[in-house]
Structures are given as structure tokens and as C-alpha cells.
Amino acid sequence: MRFNTIRLLRGLSIGVMSTSACWTYAEVEEDSRFWFNLTMEGKLAKESRIGWYAELQPRLKEEGREHDQTIIxxxxxxxxxxxASIWLGYADVRTHTAQGTNHEQRWWQQFMYTFPPTSNGIVITSRTRLEQRNFDTGHDTGHRVRQLVRAIKKIEGTESLSWLLWDELxxxxxxxxxxxxxGFDQNRAFAGIAWQAAQNARLEIGYVNQYVRGHEFDRMNHVLSTSLFLRF
Known part of the structure; x- marks a missing residue:
């Protein structure tokens, strides 16, 4: 099991770098970052098919010394x-730069589907998201497609711990x-562990490799990601 996991993580890293190389040949700058995510969700009523969802994400850059973004x-x-589920959402994104704070507002829609477990217990989820993006520094509306594939598998011998991998283009x-x-905007690849601390609480901790295409140079961010999910 350990050998297969290590081989899978190596393959994922090689795949991310290969994908990035296919899209861009610009100079690459690297940074270490920290992302924190608090997610809360629930149903409008016990038997309702309609649910609510909310995220709060503070992010740090420059090895954690500077505030990078806050996303609601x-x-x-x-x-x-x-x-299967369909979603409609909004995002308020504040990005801090040397010139000041950029304010982005997004409307987004998505379709999410979780496949039945495979024969070896892997559960795969696909999430396709469409975004309409507006900044206070321009008048155009940007349109972006995000495709995420997520795979989770329980660690043998445990009840609450799972291996977790995902990639989002x-x-x-x-x-x-x-x-x-x-064209290509960025790619994020995650490898880590999920801990089901309680029936309504899950903690996910791991490494995100974020490759971002830029005008003058590209960025590769090495991110320590910590996410807490609460169900009500």
C-alpha cells in the first residue's frame, strides 16, 4: 500500500509539471504559501433536496509572512x-498586492457527481464549475471553466483516516x-489525508502544487492546505 501511494504521488507530480510545460515556456517563480478553509453546509429542511453552503478562505504568501487573499x-x-447535484454561488475575492487590494466578484455554477466506489474502495468525484469574473480594475467579464477530479480511499486498518488526491484544471x-x-490559466494538484473526526466534521490536510500562467513569468506555489468541513 505504501509503495503504491508513493508511486501515485510521484506520478501526479510528474503529470502536473508535464501539463504545465505543454501550456507555457515562461520563466517560473516559486513561493511557499498557506491556505486555510472553513466550509459549512446543510439542508434547508431535513428531507429537502435544497441545501446551503458557505466557505471562508484566508490565504498567506511569501512563506506565510504576507496576507495574499480572502475568499468568501x-x-x-x-x-x-x-x-448528483447542481449549484449556484457567488464569491467575493480580495487579493492583496504591492499596489493595493484588488476586489473580484464572481457568479458561478457547477455540476458535481460522485461515482460508486471502485472494487478496491476508491471513491471518485467530478466537479465542473463555470465562473463569471468581474474586477474593479476593468470593465470586462471573464469566463473560466474549472474541472476537478477527486479520489479518496480509506487507509487500511483505520476507520476515520483516508488518502486523498485531487487535481483541478x-x-x-x-x-x-x-x-x-x-486558454490555460492554472492547475492545482493536491495530495494529503482526510480525517473524519465526527459524523459531521472532516479535516483535510495536505500539499497543493499550484501552477499559474502569467504575463511576464509563471508561478509555482507550494501550498500547505488545511480545510475543515462542518455539516449541520
């Missing part, structure tokens, strides 16, 4: 079945006056 992301969802469909470039 509420949403509502409708469960078509036990495995971002593609912008148009260039904008505030800096978005059409």
Missing part, C-alpha cells in the same frame, strides 16, 4: 439524486482588460 463563497445547491475562455488570458 456562499452557494445554494439542489440534489438531483444521492450522487482552470481554463479561461476569453482575454479581458483586467489581465485574464484566454
Amino acid at each position: 463563497r456562499p452557494a445554494v445547491n439542489y440534489w438531483v439524486s444521492d450522487r 482552470f481554463v479561461s475562455t476569453r482575454s479581458t482588460d483586467w489581465g485574464a488570458m484566454s
